[in-house]
Amino acid sequence: MTEPPNVTADRRPGGRTARVRAQVLDAVRAELAESGHEGLTMEGVATRAGVHRATVYRRWRDVGGLLADTIAAAGEIDWQPPDTGSxxxxxxxxxxxxxxxxxxxxxxxxxxxxxxxxxxxxxxxxxxxxxxxxxxxxxxxxxxxxxxxxxxxxxxxxxxxxxxxxxxxxxxxxxxxxxxxxxxxxxxxxxxxxxxxxxxxxxxxxxx
Amino acid sequence: MTEPPNVTADRRPGGRTARVRAQVLDAVRAELAESGHEGLTMEGVATRAGVHRATVYRRWRDVGGLLADTIAAAGEIDWQPPDTGSxxxxxxxxxxxxxxxxxxxxxxxxxxxxxxxxxxxxxxxxxxxxxxxxxxxxxxxxxxxxxxxxxxxxxxxxxxxxxxxxxxxxxxxxxxxxxxxxxxxxxxxxxxxxxxxxxxxxxxxxxx
DNA sequence: ATCTTAACGCGACACTCGTCGCAATAGTAG
DNA sequence: CTACTATTGCGACGAGTGTCGCGTTAAGAT
Incomplete structure (x- = not known):
């Protein structure tokens, strides 16, 4: 069974795969901070991450997938609702x-x-x-x-x-x-x- | 001075120009009704309108321009807020x-x-x-x-x-x-x- | 009717996007 | 260390996108 790799189902979550993911998500945040959602493109992210286009397409499919994974990574931070007394x-x-x-x-x-x-x-x-x-x-x-x-x-x-x-x-x-x-x-x-x-x-x- | 034609500045709003605009806007509405905003593409609109791609690009620039003009055309209909008594x-x-x-x-x-x-x-x-x-x-x-x-x-x-x-x-x-x-x-x-x-x-x- | 020129049609072009097959790399098990 | 294979790199491709120059058409003016 040679299924395409995925973000959720990590069949080999070892060093390189995790490293590539970190590089790509960092690139997403950087591109987003530089040019907003307009400038967020698959090629731009791949280039900045030092990764080939095809890799990004294979693992994240499209820009929405990139953002979804970026959210998932950022969603782990523990956010607390305000408590002002009223x-x-x-x-x-x-x-x-x-x-x-x-x-x-x-x-x-x-x-x-x-x-x-x-x-x-x-x-x-x-x-x-x-x-x-x-x-x-x-x-x-x-x-x-x-x-x-x-x-x-x-x-x-x-x-x-x-x-x-x-x-x-x-x-x-x-x-x-x-x-x-x-x-x-x-x-x-x-x-x-x-x-x-x-x-x-x-x-x-x-x-x- | 040969500036590109525009939707707003009608320098020659005669028969053909108006006809092309009507055809294109009809095509926009039809494409939109068929495949939603996902399927709305410049080429699709041009083909359906029986007009060349370049014409659509020249007058409306991009999909947003098409929608903007479609809105402007639809905004002329007289809408009335409800009046129920309360x-x-x-x-x-x-x-x-x-x-x-x-x-x-x-x-x-x-x-x-x-x-x-x-x-x-x-x-x-x-x-x-x-x-x-x-x-x-x-x-x-x-x-x-x-x-x-x-x-x-x-x-x-x-x-x-x-x-x-x-x-x-x-x-x-x-x-x-x-x-x-x-x-x-x-x-x-x-x-x-x-x-x-x-x-x-x-x-x-x-x-x- | 004739002239001027704005607007359109046409085809070609460069460019980007997403996919594919294959080779190379590097985790992982034994 | 060796073998296996998931994952990546690489290059090429086909399709789609947007632009441009030029010739043609037709609106508006005289």
Whole structure:
């Protein structure tokens, strides 16, 4: 059985294979930092890594595969959601982080989104990464409930999406001018909606 | 002075030029409807339009240019924001429209977003289109204020973004499973936040 | 009707992209 | 150390992409 090599199924993960992977992923990060997701090309990465084109194509298939593996390598870092003492503060801090990651040039997050549109592999990696992050952030809502900031048991995911979506929408899709107040405003709005019971999933239609 | 022809600066907008443009834009829509933004290629459009490749390259430069002009042509249709009698109903209806446009396969809106990541021209056209749409929707908020649903004069744009962003975020970026309740939930949350005064700018109070 | 020239058709060209077969290299087992 | 083979390097190829020069067509002006 001579199947093509893969990133996930390491049949011979020894010295050279690991070394090539490290070189290539370093090259991806370097190219990305230099010219953004526009300049990220298979040939450029291969050349910078000192590796032949065919090797990169065989192991990573396309640009999306490169980004997906780069995420997988970077996803091992342990990220922690903010803890400021209040739900509103936590969400504002989270949004601040998001805004910075989107405004930094070149932005790794934006590159990943761009790649997700023409690479199923990158799209899956992106979906997985965000699912993890939102799951981790659910603790913010739990803490708020414990502190008595929220009554009932709101749908944490919906609340988090409501708080963070405007930041992505304004900066990525609408390409609005950067607004230092945006993270705080979006967070405050989500907290108000949550206080009003907007995210309590039982079919309790609010009166009037 | 023999400058290259352009879509915007029509130096000779007569019969043939307009005919070619119509053929090409029809071809763009047809290709888009058949194979989505993945299958949209300059050569394919030229062939389907019965026009030479070089002509398409000269007038539209790249795929983003094609989409940008297609948007410009489609932006002339008179779109009207919903009017259901209540702010929450209006926003829910608006979100319903958005969700349908994103879930239809192939989605013109998604194709436009994808193109915006590697074409400045398409990105500008997209930004312009959305700015127009959001400006048109501000009347929803005005009507709500007149009806007395909202106190004060909230920032209409922020309110609209808060209501619609979750739909884009869930379906496009997070690629969540379609949820028929999403449009209504997002609309309800935004209305609750607005009722709480989340979008009233404290610095610009008092003035009409 | 005639002239001017913007816009298009045509074919050729250089270039990039992704794939393939084969030889060389280097992990890994014995 | 030797044998085996997964993995890489290498070069060539076919297809696709974007550009260019030149001749032709047709829109707009007189």
């Amino acid at each position: 739900l509103r503060g936590d969400l504002a801090a989270l949004n601040q982080e998001i805004q910075e990651s989107l405004l930094v040039r070149p932005s790794f997050a934006v590159a990943l989104m761009a790649a997700s549109f023409h690479s199923e592999q990158a799209a899956q990696a992106q979906t997985r990464l965000w699912a993890d992050r939102y799951a981790q952030c659910e603790v913010l809502v739990d803490r708020a409930v414990e502190r008595g900031e929220l009554t009932g048991q709101p749908d944490a995911r919906s609340l988090l999406v409501a708080a963070t979506a405007p930041v992505y929408h304004e900066l990525v899709l609408l390409r609005a001018d950067p607004d230092p107040d945006l993270p705080g405003r979006a967070a405050a709005a989500a907290v108000l909606a949550a206080a009003g019971g907007a995210f309590t999933d039982p079919h309790q239609q609010g009166a009037s | 702010l929450r109903g209006d926003l829910a209806a608006l979100n319903q429209e958005i969700q349908e446009s994103l879930l239809v396969r192939p989605s013109f809106a998604v194709a436009l977003m994808a193109a915006s990541f590697h074409s400045e021209q398409a990105a500008q056209a997209q930004t312009r289109l959305w700015a127009d749409r959001y400006a048109q929707c501000e009347v929803l908020v005005d009507r709500a204020v007149e009806r007395g649903e909202l106190t004060g004069q909230p920032d209409a744009r922020s309110l609209l973004v808060a209501a619609t962003a979750p739909v884009y975020h869930e379906l496009v970026l997070l690629r969540a499973d379609p949820d028929p309740d999403l449009p209504g939930r997002a609309a309800a949350a935004a209305v609750l936040a607005a009722a709480g005064g989340a979008f009233t700018d404290p610095h610009q109070q008092g003035a009409s």
